[in-house]
Amino acid sequence: MRSAFLEPSRRRTALVTGVASGIGAACAATLAQAGWLVAGLDLHNSSGESTALALTGDVSDPASVREAVRLTESRLGPVDALVTAAGHYEATAVDDITPEQWTRMLRVHLGGLVNPVRALLPGMTERGGGSIVAITSELAIGGGDDGAHYAAAKGAVIGTVRSLAAETAARGIRVNAVAPGPTDTPLLAPDSPWRAPAYLETLPARRLARAEEIASCVLFLLDEGTFCTGEVLSPNSGAVI
Amino acid sequence: MPTRTPPAVNPPAGAPPTESKRPHVGTRALVTGAVQGIGRAIAARLAADGALVAVNDRVPGPRLDEAAAAVGGVCAPADVSDRAQVHSLVARLGEKIGDIDVLVCNAAYMTMGDLATHDEDDWWKVVDTNLTGTFHVIQAVLPGMRRRGRGRIVVVSSEWGVTGWPGATAYAASKAGLISLTKSLGRELAPQGILVNAVAPGVTDTPQLRVDAEAAGLSLDEMRRSYAAGIPLGRIGRPEEIAAAVAFLTDFRIGSLAGQTLQINGGTSRCRA
Numbered sequence: 267m268r269s270a271f272l273e274p275s276r277r278r279t280a281l282v283t284g285v286a287s288g289i290g291a292a293c294a295a296t297l298a299q300a301g302w303l304v305a306g307l308d309l310h311n312s313s314g315e316s317t318a319l320a321l322t323g324d325v326s327d328p329a330s331v332r333e334a335v336r337l338t339e340s341r342l343g344p345v346d347a348l349v350t351a352a353g354h355y356e357a358t359a360v361d362d363i364t365p366e367q368w369t370r371m372l373r374v375h376l377g378g379l380v381n382p383v384r385a386l387l388p389g390m391t392e393r394g395g396g397s398i399v400a401i402t403s404e405l406a407i408g409g410g411d412d413g414a415h416y417a418a419a420k421g422a423v424i425g426t427v428r429s430l431a432a433e434t435a436a437r438g439i440r441v442n443a444v445a446p447g448p449t450d451t452p453l454l455a456p457d458s459p460w461r462a463p464a465y466l467e468t469l470p471a472r473r474l475a476r477a478e479e480i481a482s483c484v485l486f487l488l489d490e491g492t493f494c495t496g497e498v499l500s501p502n503s504g505a506v507i
Numbered sequence: 508m509p510t511r512t513p514p515a516v517n518p519p520a521g522a523p524p525t526e527s528k529r530p531h532v533g534t535r536a537l538v539t540g541a542v543q544g545i546g547r548a549i550a551a552r553l554a555a556d557g558a559l560v561a562v563n564d565r566v567p568g569p570r571l572d573e574a575a576a577a578v579g580g581v582c583a584p585a586d587v588s589d590r591a592q593v594h595s596l597v598a599r600l601g602e603k604i605g606d607i608d609v610l611v612c613n614a615a616y617m618t619m620g621d622l623a624t625h626d627e628d629d630w631w632k633v634v635d636t637n638l639t640g641t642f643h644v645i646q647a648v649l650p651g652m653r654r655r656g657r658g659r660i661v662v663v664s665s666e667w668g669v670t671g672w673p674g675a676t677a678y679a680a681s682k683a684g685l686i687s688l689t690k691s692l693g694r695e696l697a698p699q700g701i702l703v704n705a706v707a708p709g710v711t712d713t714p715q716l717r718v719d720a721e722a723a724g725l726s727l728d729e730m731r732r733s734y735a736a737g738i739p740l741g742r743i744g745r746p747e748e749i750a751a752a753v754a755f756l757t758d759f760r761i762g763s764l765a766g767q768t769l770q771i772n773g774g775t776s777r778c779r780a
Contacts, residue, residue, distance in 0.1 A: 406599050407779070428777060435739030435774050447763065460602035470697035490751035493744040494708070495774040500767050504697050507690045507766035 277340045279303045280488070281335065281386070283378060284352030285327050286312035288451030289401055292477035293484050294347050298366055305338040305345070307331075307382075308352065317380075318342060325352045325378035326370070328385075335385040344393060345386055347488050351401045352378045355453050357412040368415045375402075380425055387434070395438040399484045400427050402498065404447040408506040424498060428455035431496030440495040442487045447502025450474040470504030521535075530758050532557030537600065537607045537693045539563040539587055539644055540614030542574040544713030545663060548746030549611050549753045554578035556754055558609060561600050563576040564588070564615070587614045587640030588632070597647040606651030609757045612641040613663040617713035617715070619674045622665075630677045641688065649701070658701035659757040662689045663749070666772045682707075686768050686780055693766020702765050703754045707780055709772025710734040711744040739774030 280297050284290030294304045296314040306317035307325065314320035319341050323330040338345055354374045358367060379400045387416030390396030405413055406420035424443055431441040447469070448460035454474070459465055466472055483499045489496070500506060536558040540546040550560045564571040567584035575582045581604060585596035600607060617638035618629055639645035641662060652658030668682025689705040696703055710716075712731065716748055720730035735742045752769050753762070768780035 278517070431774050432739055432777070436741060440740070470694045470765045471702075472698055473762075475664055479761050479763045482755075482758070483764075486752075486755045490748070490755065492751075493740065493748040493771050493773050494752075494769075495740055496777060497770050498779070499763070499764075499769060501763040503763045504693055504765035507693055 274498045275300065277303045278346040278463065279305065279338070279344065280347040280349060281305045281307060281338055281345050281382065282349040282351060283307045283382065284350070285317060285320070286310045286392070286505045288351070288453055288482045289353075289446065289449060289477050290349075291316070292481040293351055296478065296481035296485050297349070297488070300489065302347070302488075303342055303415075305334075305342055307334045319351070325350070325381060326373035328377075328381045329379040330387045331402065335382065339389070344389055346390075346395070347399070348382050348383060348386055349399050349484055349488075350379045353453060355416055355481060358415065359412050360414045363415050371415040371419040372422065375416075376422045376426065377444070379423050383430065384408035387439075387458075389438050390439050391434075392469075396440075397488050398427075398430070398439065398441045399487050400441075401480070401484075402427070402443045403447045404445050404500065404502040404506045405444060407498075407500070427498070428496045435495050438470075440487075440492070442494055442496065443498045444480055444483045445486070445498050445500045445502065445506075446475050446480045447500070447505035448474050449480060450475055451477050475501050475503050529555075529557035530760065531609070531754070532595065532761075534558040534609050534757075535561070535604055535607050536609035536611065536757070537561040537563060537583060537597075537642075537644070537648065538572045538613060539613040540565075541611075542570050544715060545708065545746045545749045546611075546613040547574060547577075548750040549613060550574070550578045550580060550745065552750035553609065553611075553757070554756050559604055561604065561607065563614065565595070571702075587644055588616075588636045590643045592741045593640075593643040594647045597644075597651070601651055605766055606655045608652055608655045608658050610644065610648050610652075610658070610660045611663065611753055611757070612644055612660070614640055615663070615678075617675075617678045619678070620706075621674060625677065633677035634681045634684070635727070636644060637678070638684040638688070641685060644717045645692065645703075649696075652701050653699065655693060656700060657759060658691070658696070658699075660696075660701065660703040661753045661756045661761065662686075662703070662705040663753075664705045664707045664780075666707050666766060666770065666776050669707050669768070669770065669776050669778050689768060690766045697765040700762075702756075704764050704766065705768040705780075706749060706752050706756070707768050707772070707776075708749045709738065709770075709775050711746055711749060713746055716743075737775065738772070742773065744771060744773060
């Protein structure tokens with residue numbers, strides 16, 4: 267057992283995807299604040315303010331992810347935690363979803379979880395510990411208009427999280443998800459229906475979730491949710507209860 | 508793949524800012540059923556996070572005195588199933604320490620038995636302590652939370668309230684009722700800045716385990732191992748792990764969790780609560 271969870275002397279390392287903006291950026295900042303060493307992976311260059319290592323790569327491409335994991339481990343050491351926040355959204359009516367759009371959704375969200383997990387599991391297994399948090403969505407639970415491909419991909423993430431949790435618990439690995447409701451990030455366009463005051467009035471909390479709140483949920487699951495696995499936390503302003 | 512390594516800007520591990528270390532400074536919390544087990548761990552955690560904790564037990568006495576002193580809190584005796592006692596307690600607390608802004612409904616009573624033969628009064632005592640008692644306490648603290656302009660309520664449900672359990676109809680019904688109560692109050696009170704959420708612990712290492720062990724004719728360690736065998740993480744939970752979740756759900760900096768049930772069970776339930 268060489269898990270950093272049992273070695274307080276070594277700073278724990280987290281790989282966070284989608285780190286250039288929104289929830290991913292907030293996760294990197296919150297984790298760094300709590301003492302984690304953060305490697306960030308994004309399709310776009312990130313400022314790197316919260317990250318000890320900023321990597322550019324595509325989570326939907328297994329080879330790109332393997333290279334990111336290799337670089338992270340060579341620069342920062344073993345990866346103790348994975349946070350998958352890289353995401354992609356587009357509002358499309360079900361009739362209009364092209365096969366290419368459908369496939370891209372699955373590759374980014376489901377591939378964005380499975381690719382880094384496949385690269386990291388052998389190390390976590392060998393060290394006897396690790397923690398994985400996938401960012402999914404309230405839409406995976408409740409569904410919604412004009413995003414069947416997004417909901418399907420995010421729902422697949424939840425199914426994967428639950429199965430991975432059951433399968434890897436005996437190795438000391440915990441796998442959980444956070445399913446935010448509409449959150450104030452660049453993924454929500456300025457004219458998004460989720461920003462409309464009439465919609466916000468329907469939310470029990472009457473406002474969008476903040477990226478920092480999602481990051482707090484992630485930090486809880488990594489640092490203190492030590493008996494949580496296969497669980498989905500829903501900071502969604504009451505959108506789905 | 509281009510990479511770069513900016514200078515390390517992370518603070519040293521284990522040294523987050525004081526505010527995030529003690530997020531409950533200024534909070535006045537009431538924890539019901541807090542002399543032992545999960546309730547005691549919750550009281551200790553909230554106190555460590557800076558809260559002044561009113562420690563509830565069914566009756567006054569040395570047990571309660573010790574538990575309150577252990578967390579630097581105040582004694583808050585009342586039988587939660589007795590509406591008059593609950594309202595009188597909350598009124599007294601208001602005079603003594605001020606309005607409560609964090610409530611943790613943890614007090615519970617449990618017996619098991621076949622539904623057909625379960626003593627009727629005892630069956631209802633389970634429901635009226637766990638579900639009706641929570642209703643009484645929440646109703647009693649709401650006016651004070653509205654005066655303070657903020658509130659966080661955490662209801663301690665149970666894995667069995669999510670999954671059901673043979674021989675535990677009254678307990679499971681009461682705990683499932685608490686989840687639905689949490690969902691409804693999550694919707695009803697969030698617009699007022701009062702957030703209601705629940706935790707659903709799985710098997711946890713508390714004095715209740717001794718009762719289970721005696722009923723099963725096992726030693727305490729055998730009981731722990733027997734439960735652990737059915738849990739993916741391979742062990743039972745610790746009260747401190749439930750307390751950590753309660754501290755998280757009562758953190759006033761987080762305002763987007765409403766009506767949710769956080770399951771803390773080592774991976775057993777595989778359900779959405």
